[in-house]
Amino acid sequence: MRANGPPKQPADGGAALVLEQQIVRGTARPYERRVFGDGRCEERTDTVAEFVDGQFKFSTKDWVWERAAVFGDEAMHELRAAMKTAFRPPHLGVHRPKGTAIGGADITWISYEADPPLVITMRAHPATEIAEVDALGPTLDRLVAVAGDQARGWR
Amino acid sequence: MRRGPERLLPSTTKTTSPTRSDPSRPQSFASQTIELQRLVGNRAVTGLLQRLWPFSTPTDQELYDTAVEEKGKFRAGGPYGPTDYRPSTGFGGFEAKYDAIGSTLAITLRGGVDFRDSMELQDGAAVAKSGDAKVAAAVTAINKMPLDKRAAAVAQFQWNSAEKEPWTERYESQIQSVWSSKFQLHVERKYWEDVGANVNVVVSVTEHIDSKKAGDDHMELVAYKASPGFVGEYGSVDPGIGLGGSGWGSGATNNTMTIYSSDVEGRTDNSLNASVKFQTGSENIDPSATGKLDMLAIRFKSGTGAGCQLCGAAIPGTDAPIELAVPGAPELAEKRATKIKAALTSRGLAASRLTTVLVGGTGDDCALKVGDGVAQIVAAHEAGHMFGLGDEYGTDKGGGTGGTGGDAGQKTEHHDLAQSAGVAGSVFENNDNIMSSGNVVRPQHYSTFVEAINVITSLYDWKVGAPKLVTSPSAATPAGGPGDFKAPAPDDGTRTA
Numbered sequence: 001m002r003a004n005g006p007p008k009q010p011a012d013g014g015a016a017l018v019l020e021q022q023i024v025r026g027t028a029r030p031y032e033r034r035v036f037g038d039g040r041c042e043e044r045t046d047t048v049a050e051f052v053d054g055q056f057k058f059s060t061k062d063w064v065w066e067r068a069a070v071f072g073d074e075a076m077h078e079l080r081a082a083m084k085t086a087f088r089p090p091h092l093g094v095h096r097p098k099g100t101a102i103g104g105a106d107i108t109w110i111s112y113e114a115d116p117p118l119v120i121t122m123r124a125h126p127a128t129e130i131a132e133v134d135a136l137g138p139t140l141d142r143l144v145a146v147a148g149d150q151a152r153g154w155r
Numbered sequence: 156m157r158r159g160p161e162r163l164l165p166s167t168t169k170t171t172s173p174t175r176s177d178p179s180r181p182q183s184f185a186s187q188t189i190e191l192q193r194l195v196g197n198r199a200v201t202g203l204l205q206r207l208w209p210f211s212t213p214t215d216q217e218l219y220d221t222a223v224e225e226k227g228k229f230r231a232g233g234p235y236g237p238t239d240y241r242p243s244t245g246f247g248g249f250e251a252k253y254d255a256i257g258s259t260l261a262i263t264l265r266g267g268v269d270f271r272d273s274m275e276l277q278d279g280a281a282v283a284k285s286g287d288a289k290v291a292a293a294v295t296a297i298n299k300m301p302l303d304k305r306a307a308a309v310a311q312f313q314w315n316s317a318e319k320e321p322w323t324e325r326y327e328s329q330i331q332s333v334w335s336s337k338f339q340l341h342v343e344r345k346y347w348e349d350v351g352a353n354v355n356v357v358v359s360v361t362e363h364i365d366s367k368k369a370g371d372d373h374m375e376l377v378a379y380k381a382s383p384g385f386v387g388e389y390g391s392v393d394p395g396i397g398l399g400g401s402g403w404g405s406g407a408t409n410n411t412m413t414i415y416s417s418d419v420e421g422r423t424d425n426s427l428n429a430s431v432k433f434q435t436g437s438e439n440i441d442p443s444a445t446g447k448l449d450m451l452a453i454r455f456k457s458g459t460g461a462g463c464q465l466c467g468a469a470i471p472g473t474d475a476p477i478e479l480a481v482p483g484a485p486e487l488a489e490k491r492a493t494k495i496k497a498a499l500t501s502r503g504l505a506a507s508r509l510t511t512v513l514v515g516g517t518g519d520d521c522a523l524k525v526g527d528g529v530a531q532i533v534a535a536h537e538a539g540h541m542f543g544l545g546d547e548y549g550t551d552k553g554g555g556t557g558g559t560g561g562d563a564g565q566k567t568e569h570h571d572l573a574q575s576a577g578v579a580g581s582v583f584e585n586n587d588n589i590m591s592s593g594n595v596v597r598p599q600h601y602s603t604f605v606e607a608i609n610v611i612t613s614l615y616d617w618k619v620g621a622p623k624l625v626t627s628p629s630a631a632t633p634a635g636g637p638g639d640f641k642a643p644a645p646d647d648g649t650r651t652a
Contacts, residue, residue, distance in 0.1 A: 141280060
């Protein structure tokens with residue numbers, strides 16, 4: 001399925017968007033990530049986790065876009081390869097659970113590599129699992145972590 | 156009822172003095188009957204006439220005697236089931252078996268556990284496997300740690316073999332504790348009211364080696380590992396294709412439940428508890444609390460009133476009481492109590508639901524407790540979906556609750572079943588109900604068990620509520636006592652957990 005309306009573009013006039021992820025929750029602001037063509041990856045969430053004394057503690061913070069990483073060419077190539085696998089029929093469109101869910105986490109992925117953009121929405125995930133689409137998240141996580149490690153000189 | 160035989164005596168009969176002195180005179184049927192009544196008594200004649208006259212309505216005594224005989228056959232004909240059953244709501248599944256001798260309805264929920272990690276290490280980086288915003292936040296935090304520290308943190312989101320058995324035992328015991336023996340059932344048929352059922356809920360989940368679930372498991376239980384106290388974004392039951400009812404194709408064994416490992420304990424984000432801030436040392440509510448009061452008033456609005464869209468009849472909600480624990484010295488606390496009650500009633504909450512407790516101290520936070528205030532065990536809520544019940548929580552805009560609930564006061568998916576089970580009904584409302592935001596099992600939550608026992612026993616007159624004393628019409632005292640139903644505890648049909 002293709003999205004209605006024009007592609008979202010960054011307000012700062014920078015590079016065009018490549019990929020966007022939205023995790024929409026019932027009781028909190030969405031968790032969002034976006035990747036630009038120049039390799040910038042940004043994250044917006046009001047949830048922050050801390051690992052203190054062997055335990056995770058969760059709290060809230062301002063819901064603003066923050067730089068998560070800057071990807072090099074190799075990372076962008078890997079990301080685009082993962083997107084090619086995910087954004088294709090029959091994955092495109094809205095996938096709804098057959099059953100009933102509490103809380104609800106609706107995950108939407110938008111590829112701006114097409115015009116108009118390609119959209120995949122999985123309502124009440126993981127009741128609507130799609131392996132190739134679900135692989136996008138770990139890929140992005142790993143690329144962000146590796147880029148961060150490289151920036152810190154850990155790799 | 157004695158209408159039949161009595162109608163044989165015309166009310167206008169004048170010949171009420173037939174004499175034995177004139178045996179040659181032809182006697183009417185009525186006069187012969189009266190003569191017979193004089194000789195052998197009314198009861199004997201009535202019984203004789205009922206046997207001779209096939210279209211007569213049976214007497215109470217006959218109905219009672221027939222019921223005793225049929226109940227004996229019914230009890231001897233058991234047990235009924237076990238049968239895998241998907242309720243008519245169209246989702247979930249469980250096994251139902253009724254032991255008519257022991258008066259026990261056994262509800263069994265079987266599952267195959269699919270233990271899944273929420274996170275893993277890839278190339279030294281933590282990556283999320285569950286698509287959850289909180290897991291994502293944890294991933295971000297972990298990936299800021301030095302590489303050699305990450306594995307230990309990721310391990311909190313991964314199962315180890317020693318954790319699995321205690322977790323499955325906890326899962327089983329928590330659901331059984333919430334759901335078992337909350338109400339009794341009985342047959343609502345004349346002289347059958349002493350036929351009852353104690354409801355025993357048994358949960359059995361196992362990790363299978365060769366498959367995610369066995370053929371007779373009612374569900375695949377996907378259990379994502381999370382750190383203690385973690386509150387996930389979802390719990391869900393996803394019913395596969397099925398027609399409902401029992402037998403092949405019913406879908407009773409074709410469901411998937413998804414939860415987090417932490418969902419077997421009470422939620423740490425308990426929505427039944429909240430606090431509202433007063434200005435320091437003042438009776439005035441802090442202006443920053445205005446938005447929160449607006450939200451709480453929407454979240455806990457009454458479900459009573461909207462009711463049936465077709466017939467217009469109001470369906471009662473739970474209208475859970477709201478306890479306000481007001482801090483401060485007595486005089487200040489009294490003023491604060493007046494203020495907070497006024498703030499909530501002006502936003503639409505009924506004053507009759509609000510109670511205040513003056514807790515003293517020097518604090519400025521007023522604690523609100525809705526219903527029993529006990530944090531929901533998500534696994535027990537999801538088990539309710541496996542029992543075929545829909546959600547009951549309200550998702551009115553501005554109330555801060557998402558999911559597959561509905562606007563307060565509208566009928567839930569199991570409303571009609573609840574009414575069939577002798578309960579007023581079921582509406583969306585945020586309260587301490589198990590299918591709303593708490594753990595309390597109320598009568599409507601046994602309505603799918605009633606549907607199942609109706610089907611397996613073919614009686615179709617089962618209702619929620621304790622069995623009743625049945626006495627012989629001919630006896631001043633109960634014949635044979637209160638029947639042979641084994642009642643575990645007094646229960647008026649309205650008891651809650």
